[in-house]
Amino acid sequence: MIAATAAVPGFVGGTLDRADQVRSDPVRLAEAFADRRARMLLLDGLDPVVDGAAIATASLPEDAEPTDFVLLGIGAAGPVFAYLDPALGTAATYAPKVWAIAPLLSPDQLALYGTARSLIDWHARHGFCARCGTPTVPSKAGWARRCGGGTLSGSESEQRGCGAEHFPRVDPVTIMLAEHDGRVLVGRQPRFPAGRYSALAGFVEPGETIEEAVARELWEEAGIVVENVRYAMSQPWPFPSSLMIACVATARDDALTIDMTEIEDAMWVTRDEVRAALAGEAGARFLAPPEMAVAYHLFRFWLGE
Amino acid sequence: MIAATAAVPGFVGGTLDRADQVRSDPVRLAEAFADRRARMLLLDGLDPVVDGAAIATASLPEDAEPTDFVLLGIGAAGPVFAYLDPALGTAATYAPKVWAIAPLLSPDQLALYGTARSLIDWHARHGFCARCGTPTVPSKAGWARRCGGGTLSGSESEQRGCGAEHFPRVDPVTIMLAEHDGRVLVGRQPRFPAGRYSALAGFVEPGETIEEAVARELWEEAGIVVENVRYAMSQPWPFPSSLMIACVATARDDALTIDMTEIEDAMWVTRDEVRAALAGEAGARFLAPPEMAVAYHLFRFWLGE
Known part of the structure; x- marks a missing residue:
């Protein structure tokens, strides 16, 4: 199918x-x-x-x-x-x-x-040093920038800078399906195409594990408490530099309190509804994310669990 | 024990x-x-x-x-x-x-x-804007910095900046045990205390999955090819802002080519040797990492697998 x-x-x-x-x-x-x-x-x-x-x-x-x-x-x-x-x-x-x-x-x-x-x-x-404000230049074959190699533009004199080395950011983001009683939670952001629903997501913050970030996001955005967070897969997402970390978690109950500043709607969907959406069926309850997105593959992972 | x-x-x-x-x-x-x-x-x-x-x-x-x-x-x-x-x-x-x-x-x-x-x-x-070099000020209750709110020191006039918002870094790092035929690979860095060996580790780069980063690090540092990378657990490590992502991987063979610029030694150790090291036994083959480190718990995860 x-x-x-x-x-x-x-x-x-x-x-x-x-x-x-x-x-x-x-x-x-x-x-x-x-x-x-x-x-x-x-x-x-x-x-x-x-x-x-x-x-x-x-x-x-x-x-x-x-x-x-x-x-x-x-x-x-x-x-x-x-x-x-x-x-x-x-x-x-x-x-x-x-x-x-x-x-x-x-x-x-x-x-x-x-x-x-x-x-x-x-x-x-990232043309300037976050530590001292001096222009930086690429180093290590473009895998870093070094402070102090650059010159200020115009009439300003050369500046030596602090010598700090800066590395490209990779920002870990959790993306997750909460499941309860055979259904999973999907949500939509206002910028999504009409009918599209996907897994919820949010950045991992300093001082958190992946599992703690998953639990916090689901609490903040949907008001649900989860346990047993399972890692599924990861994906680099270059818009601009995310590392998507996809997980499934078990929700204690299915009562939702949606944070409307983050998502405009959320709902629980069944396995059959997910299958129909992934297959692109005309009567599907929602429009699935594109295959390029890790969310598409996270739905498949959950169906196979 | x-x-x-x-x-x-x-x-x-x-x-x-x-x-x-x-x-x-x-x-x-x-x-x-x-x-x-x-x-x-x-x-x-x-x-x-x-x-x-x-x-x-x-x-x-x-x-x-x-x-x-x-x-x-x-x-x-x-x-x-x-x-x-x-x-x-x-x-x-x-x-x-x-x-x-x-x-x-x-x-x-x-x-x-x-x-x-x-x-x-x-x-x-991060007192300066990496995009334009202007001083930044804390925003969002200390969870961001905004460009343009600051003033330049001394006699310099106020500068408006570009208005960019910057968020704290969280740098994903893979830390991994490669296993082969009932043994796992441990290595030591020159800065370790005498006798200490631990799991190998390295930053996730732009454009990689967690699994790809694990495979690359083991290839670069130890010259081994791995498959079947399994996620074990994660840990925030505030020195300064790492997200440690701990995994176990299966090595195709046990021949090592050590990159001496990264690690000064590496060796394969058995389950009994790992148990003795975690227990802090006097005759243990190596000194285990401290319990605070995720590597300690990754060894336990592998023993339990």
Whole structure:
């Protein structure tokens, strides 16, 4: 009844060797940059330029500066870089355009794109040292930024900075299905397409376990108390840099107190209703999240539990 | 044979209501701040001042400014705050002093301390906007910083900033035991006490799942290929802001290629050797990590698998 579906959520399954040891080794990094097989991803702003099921690539420009690029990794066909375009600006965009493009890409190419997007966007929005305010420059092959390497623009004199090293953010987010008596809780945010319901979600805060964050979110957003939180799977989500951590939890009862500032509606749905939604049936009680989202796969995990 | 041990790792099990809805509501936040039962944690720099099994507390000073405090949560005895001391400076310290103090605290108090420490340390090291370099000020009851609310020091004129909102970091870290043929892989870092071995660990990078990060770390640090990564448990680790994600994975073979820049030694140990180490036996093959660390509990998880 369920059509053929992706085995894993989107952005999962990258195949490049991330070559961590090359990032901090100037000699090996220079070799990778000079490798005649080296390619750079072609992007339109933060969106991928697609070539069949792959991201289009090009040779590195003749006059390219290594510090303007991030080394995404090394594959069978050579090193792969992404350009840190200074014209990108600092505005993080949610970029709905990528939703149409992403399903065209093979899983490993979508994963590569997700990595590139998170890193490029992080560089664009982290040009200054959070500790002292001085401009920072990319370091470690684009996997860090170092304070004090930059110069202030215009007539201002060079500033040395504090030397702090900053690393890209990865923000853990819990996304969860609470279950009670054979049904699971789904909710919708105002920005969702009409009819769409999905798993509830929220950022893990300092001082919490994953399980504590799941319980807090369900209490805050739906007023339910849960126990027995089970980890299901994870997914990188590059909008801009989330690590989605998907769980199922058991609710003590099914009385809801919805926080309308977070979600506009929530309801309990049965296994059959979830199956119909995942299959995209016309009469389904709700519209399921897209296969690219981990929520889609979390529903399948729960059906299989 | 194993002595009585803590049921959960350190920093797990906070009991305060984090009162998320109070943080963004100026009226409710002012009420919490004016509550005559409100207390602030007493700290010595970043270390806790201990009163029995609890962190010592005091009433809020008469002249206290709400924006200098973070609302940690609301308990049965009223709101609990921590002071964002501008004298703290920006140097993150690993603070070995806390190792001696932490075991004195009850689990919920240690969890409260971990939350406070991560937040205070984050504020101290994030006084400037990473997007534009302007000073930032605490917002949302200390759970964010807003760009543009601050003034430049000395004779410089007020600067408006870009208005960006910044949230505390939570950095996901995988910590893992690879198992092969009834043994698990342990390693030691040069900074460990003599004889100590523990699980290997590393940060999750942009574009990776938890499972992919586990596999990459074991490949990078020990040269082994793993499959079937199983999530075990998680722990907040406030040095400064890690979310430890503990897993067990199955190694295809036991040949090691150790990356000496990361670990100085690694070896496979049997179940009996792990049991002896956890029990602190004199003849144990290695010294186990402390009970406060999630690695200790990951060993127990593996023994129970």
